[in-house]
Structure formats: C-alpha cells, structure tokens
Amino acid sequence: MEWIKEKSLxxxxxxxxxxxxxxTLRACLDIDGTNYFFIIILFLIGLSIYWVYDEKVKSLEKKLILTMGLLCxxxxxxxxxxxxITSFVVNGITRNMNLINANMRAGRSSDFSLIENLLTIIIPTATPIIMWMLKxxxxxxxxxVNIIIMTLYWYLGYYEEINKVMYLFVFVSMVTYxxxxxxxxxxxxxxxxxxxNIISSRVLASVITLAVVTSIVISVIPKSASGRFSKIITDKVVENIADNGGNLGNPDKYGYSLAKSGYADTSKILGGPISIDDREALKLEYKGSxxxxxxxxxxxxxxxxxxxxVPDYKQIxxxxxxxxxxxxSFVGTNVETMTIHPDYVTTTTLFAPYYPFFVKLKYNSDNATYVDKANEAFYAQRPIKTEYTINFYSRSDYDTFLDQAPTKPEAIQTVALFNNGDLSNxxxxxxxxxxRxxxxxxxxxxxxxxxxxxTYKIKExxxxxxxxxxxxxxxxxxxDFVDYFLFEEKKGYCVYFxxxxxxxxxxxxxxxxxxxxxxxTTDKPYNNMYKVTNEDxxxxxxxxxxGQQIQGDHVARTVVFTKVDTAPSAYQYRHKKTVDNDSVASAVSGGDIKSSSSNSSKTSIKDKEQDNKLASEDKAYYYKYIKIILPIAIVLIYFLVRIVAFNLRKQKVYKYSSLIPLYEYSLSRLRKIKITKDLSETDLEFAENISDEKLSVMLKxxxxxxxxxxYGEEKNLNYNRSDLVNYIESILKDxxxxxxxxxxxxxLF
Known part of the structure; x- marks a missing residue:
C-alpha cells in the first residue's frame, strides 16, 4: 500500500x-462501446509487472535475469x-483489424470486442514502460507521442473524430507535463x-485546474482555419500513410461523406444537430456558360x-x-470541361458534375482510376492530392426538368444510363x-x-x-427518420429533405x-476559379x-436518373440566396395536403413569415462567432481575476499582524527586476548589498x-508597510x- 501511495500520481x-x-483509436476506427472493466484489468496486470521490477527486483542483474526468464x-x-497463439494473433488481431477496415469502408461501426486481443498485448506492455518513463x-x-498520433489522424482527414477527443488530449497532456x-x-x-516547503496539493490543484480550463477553451474555439502549410502537410501524410490499397470495392472510408463537412455521418445516423463552418473544401475551375x-x-x-x-449497389x-x-446517348450534345482542385478535402472520390464521361488526374500517373457505371461516379485508388479534369456533357434540360410540373411526361427526351442492375435496389x-x-x-x-x-407532386x-x-x-x-421528420420535427436541412x-x-x-x-455556387470567385466550402x-x-427503354441506333437503353433537389444548401440558406426550391414553412395538420392554388394565394404572406423565421434561425450561423468571442471573454476574465488577485494579496499584506508576509511579498516583487537573495546570504546581508540606499534602509x-x-516574540510592531510597498512598485515601474x-x-505569473 505504501508503494501505491508513493506512486499514485x-x-x-x-x-x-x-x-x-x-x-482516440475508438473514435477514428469507429468502435462502438468501451469495456472499461476490461481496460482496468489489463492496466492492473501491467502495473503488477512494473511493481515486481520496481519494488521486488532491485539490482540490474536480477532485472535482466527476470526479463530473460519471462521471454523464455x-x-x-x-x-x-x-x-x-496463432489463432489469437491471426484471427483475433489481424483479421479483426481487416474486419474493422471493411466496416469503415462500408460505413458501419465495429464492436469493441474486435480490438480486445490487440489491447491484451498493448496495455500490459505499455503500462510498465510509461511508469518507468514517469519515474x-x-x-x-x-x-x-500523443501529439504525433493526434496529428497523423488529423491530416488523414479524421477532423470530426479528433475534435471529439481534443479536450481530453489537452487535459491529459497538460496534467502529464x-x-x-x-x-x-x-x-x-x-x-x-x-x-x-512546497505544498504539493496546491501545485497539483493548480495544474488540474489549468488543464480543465484549457481543455474547455480548446473544445469551443474555432478549428476550421487552415495554416499556411496545411495543404502541403496533408498531401505528404496522405501520400505516405493513408490507405493505398484501393480495390474495386474501396472508395468508402476515404470516399466523400457529408461527415467530412460538418454533418453527421449519414452511414451511421441521419439528422440531429450539426455545426457547419465555411472552411474551404475545394476549388472549381470552370469557364462554361x-x-x-x-x-x-x-x-x-x-x-x-x-x-x-448505406452504399450497397455499385458497378465499379x-x-x-x-x-x-x-x-x-449524348451524340450532338455540348462537351464541357471542369477542373477540380481538392485543397482541403481528403477523399478518393473524384467529384464530377452530372453526365461525366472522362476523368484525367494531374501528376498522379501511378494512381489508378475507377468508374462506377451504375452511379455515374468516379473514384481513385488512393486519396486525391492534386487537381484533376472532368469532361462532361452539358444537358441543362435535365437539370431543370422538374422545376415545373411536367405537361407531357411521355414525350420527355431522355438519355441513356449504363445500368445492368436490378432497379429493385x-x-x-x-x-x-x-x-401514416x-x-x-x-x-x-x-x-x-x-x-x-x-415525383413533382412529392417535391412540391x-x-x-x-x-x-x-x-x-x-x-x-x-x-423512423422520415416519419419523425414528416410528422413531428417538420423542419430540417438537406439530409432531411x-x-x-x-x-x-x-x-x-x-x-x-x-x-x-x-x-x-458561382458567386464565390477565387483567382479565375470558384471556391467550394463546407457550407456548399x-x-x-x-x-x-x-417507364420503358428508349430505342436509338437500334440499341435498347435504360433512361437516366434525374436529379431532384428539394432544399437549399447551407450557404444559400445562410446568405438568403433566392432559389426555386427554397422551403416555405407551413404546418402539416392531420396529414392533410394543401393544394398549389391555396399556397400560391398566400405567397406574399408566407414570404414574410419565412423571412422572419430565417432571421431567427440565423443563430445557428452566428454560433461560430460565439466561438470567437468566448475565448476573448475568457482572456478578459483572466486579466480581471489576475488584477483582483494581485490587489487582494497586497491588501492581505497590510492586514497581517505579522511582518513576515510583507517581507516575502517584497522579495517576490524584487525578483521581477532580478534583485534576489542568494542562498549564502543572511537577510541583513541581502538588505545591505542592495544598491538603492533608501530601499536598503527600509528593508534593514x-x-x-x-x-x-x-525571536523576541514581540507583537504589533509599528512599521509603515505602505511606504515600502509603494517604493518597491515605483522602482519596478522605473x-x-x-x-x-x-x-x-x-x-504574467
């Protein structure tokens, strides 16, 4: 027990x-649940090993013999x-890690039991090493080491995951240091x-308090700003460390998800509160009409x-x-070109406009490309670091097809989609x-x-x-997410719609x-390009x-999937851009459906109502400004507390019956200008050696x-304390x- 008490910290x-x-691994590897009892048991095993080495085996020779014996x-x-042992390592560690990677690519979480075998080796081994380092x-x-782990995962694109444990990282690092x-x-x-004479409890309380306050501040300050070399570092980390083993079934872990832009990961959970910033994701170079x-x-x-x-059906x-x-199918259609610069989004997805047909990577001749013909999507074997060019067919008639009620659906011109799959998917x-x-x-x-x-009626x-x-x-x-949105929440962002x-x-x-x-949008120009942010x-x-296949050139082809958008983007909403599909607030009562005519007769009233509601809901947008103001407020509070604490300390010096606190205060203030008492000096020798004659006399x-x-046990001695304090402050100021x-x-402290 005495050893535990001594080593408790x-x-x-x-x-x-x-x-x-x-x-950190749990967040980044998407592990569900944590068996803390299991972790504690393994930690105690490792602690027992260290106790034997530290307390029971004192000599180096015996420690070497014990180590060799354990290894044998x-x-x-x-x-x-x-x-x-083979099953423990191969099945319990190697295969489990492969299963975790497969789950991540499929957007599924993994159970904590999949890393238990790995932890069984790591924790008992790491605990004695950490205890030895602390000693x-x-x-x-x-x-x-913690900084390296957090930094690597950050530059691999695990922004949300690292943000979740950032407060704990700051707290643990400061307490450890x-x-x-x-x-x-x-x-x-x-x-x-x-x-x-140091009171350990006070020092430890100060360390823990500072760590708690700092971790709270870190958790709320903005983290979306990019450093000067962020892009360079990200590219290097992804190039050398990220999963380069892309195959026909791999774009999902590093493929794009709204989770990379501040939304919840829709492969795990839909909806809920979100925090979207305006951090740049990529730049778009496009000179079309x-x-x-x-x-x-x-x-x-x-x-x-x-x-x-969940992404389930592909033809890659x-x-x-x-x-x-x-x-x-696009013979006679205009061909346009677009270049994507993926500056701050790490993904294997090659973002493409509608109807793409060719992609070309720049400076990535060894990075293979894949096409998903069922979904008209392109992917790369490894995360993209440089710009790439997309050639696509310009068909604006499909983009605006459902903006108005279709009059003759059977006569609508369609385009082919390479899709050999069953539409039941x-x-x-x-x-x-x-x-309901x-x-x-x-x-x-x-x-x-x-x-x-x-489709048009549902959209409307x-x-x-x-x-x-x-x-x-x-x-x-x-x-059910849709049921909750339609009948209870009755509001939401693009994921809901x-x-x-x-x-x-x-x-x-x-x-x-x-x-x-x-x-x-095309209203954010940037050096002949358009900036695309997380708000987009x-x-x-x-x-x-x-309804049927279209015949052309004697070949039967299936028709294309048509884009239907029922909500603005966060950028359009926050900046109040007028779009045709802006949502209009209206209550749904008993599942009754309001006709288009009744809605159109109240357009102006609803526009006013919407403006008022948009104004009130802009609080979500201004939350990021609160994140900036809060740290400033904390700094100001810190200054105020320091001023009050200093003055209270000085007042206590005046109120003490003893003169010793006044002397200690004087020494601490004089140290600011490097007037210090040497350990070999007596107090009177220190006072006599001060060059300032008046100060020397006052201190003596x-x-x-x-x-x-x-020594004489005299009390309430008469001494003008304020004169000494004021004179010392004047010396410091000069x-x-x-x-x-x-x-x-x-x-400063």
Missing amino acids: NIIVSFLNILLVIL FILLLTIVFKLF RGLADILVL GINHFGVYIKKLKRKEIKN NKSPIYLKGSVKDKYTGSAW EKADSMDQSYNN YLQLPDTITQ TVDLVSQIVKGASSNAEK YLTNNYQYSLDVSSVPDGR ATAMTVMCRIAGIPARYVEGFKA AHAWSEVYLG ELIDNIYREF NQGNIKYVIRKYV
Missing part, C-alpha cells in the same frame, strides 16, 4: 495516457500452445538536500435502414471513362416505414398519371409544407436513390423516370522588526517602463 497519469490513446516463458507458451522524468515523450516536471523539480531539491448552382456528385447511397443510408471497373454505349424500404407515411404518399400522388408527375409537397432549418433536435432512438424525397418516391413505386456532394456540402435525390528596518517579532510593468504585474 504516476499511476493516474499512466492510466489517463492509455485511456486517451484507446479513446513466453516463447515456451508459444511453442506449446502454437495453435492458440525517470521522461513523460514529455508521452506528450510528444505538469506532474512530470513537478516530480523532476522535487527530485532536484532532494539531491541538493534543499528543504522543501452555366451560372446556376453546379452539382458535384460525391457518393450515392441506395440502402435505407430507417436511421441511415478500373477505367477512366464511361462505356461507349453511354457516350452514344432503388425501391428497397425497411420495416421501419410507418403506415405510406398513407400520406398515397394522398400526395393521387390522380397522377406518370412517375414524373408523382415537401417544399411547400416543410421549413429548412439548421436548428433541429436529435431523432429519438427507434424512430433528400431522405424524405427518396423514400417517398420509393413508396410511390418510383426507383430513387440518395446522393451526397457539393452544390457549388449538400444532399439531394435522384429518381428513375423511364523591516528585517530588524521581523527578528524582534520572531526599471521596466509603464507597459512592461503592467504586463508583468497583472498578466
């Missing part, structure tokens, strides 16, 4: 560092239990046989679980262009769909004569009856799929409107009174100058 610091690493014992166990005063290495250096300082005093928002497709997801979207081939039959619905959602869709599409008309219903908002609540557990649009179309028998990417991240739907008088007080004097007095 080191034990706590060791456990905190191990816990930090585990929680482990080797013997490996030989005797070869099958078990030797080498714990700064722990801080450096403070306790380590406090221990080193105490050991120096012992070696020099200097009497130690289209000045309307440009949709850049990032990922297509087709499986709806009731609470998430190694290629840099679409199939020739696809290109034949785009009609899938989970058991979570509620009957089905009934509502039936009411909306009643009387429609075609899928195009049904959503835009007329639900409000765009970034201020939403979390979806209750077990609730796109999910509802896709699912409602499927209920109506229309094949549909969910898409994530960017809705880039967006979700929308695609619907399949072809003070010391004389202290001797009378301490020596340092006014500005430096104030800073050192109230700001």
